[in-house]
Amino acid sequence: MDKIVQGGIKFMEEDFVQNAELFQDLADKQTPHSLFIGCSDSRVVPNLITNTQPGELFVVRNIANIVPKYRIGDEVFATTSAIEYALYVLNIKSIIICGHSNCGGCAALYYDESKLERVPNVKHWLNLLKPIKEEVEKLNLKDFSKKAWYTERLNIANSIKNLMTYPGVEDAVKSGEIKIYGWHYIIETGSLFSYDMKDGHFKLLDKGIDYERIYNEIFIDY
16 A cells, blocks of 8 residues: 555656646546546556557446446446446547456356355356357367457457447447447557457557558448
8 A cells, every 4th residue: 555655646746747737738628539448457557558648548447348238227337327428428439448368357257156156246247248158158168268268359349249239329330430449458468459340350450550441441331
């Protein structure tokens, strides 16, 4: 805890002072250009891996970076509410869904249920990924790490699909008004793989690739 307190003091005395003008501009409103949906995992740091400053990203985080289908009800829908706010209040037009390697939430799908007895809410949340688990089980993979890897990537693809259920998003994607990207972040190498919705594969981000052209091609016949 001392480290965190010292970090807070350093922020006030050094980091804030160095960026005082930026924070002054951010004082009255936010105008983020992108929505970042990521895992709550402490190893995933949105601003770090996107090289962005405060005010650029509207961040939504949960266990296993899950995007549920859009719904309205009497329950408290934290993730859905945050995405709804980003879309219809902040009018964000760029969305990144970022999963990562060695995701504990995705791996937990294959644990014995006794391991989740003390976290019933986590267990209930992960039930959203049961259809993905069923798809992975059809592959008859013996290696646990391979199961988790496939689950991480299928979860990203499924979350993109679920985003299309939010009002107006599918039409906005077709017209190019909104763009959605699916990333798989490999923690141990720092690699970022982007989901190609046209062929269903993940490809390493490369500044030599014209992603704008590829994205437009993907949604010609979406």
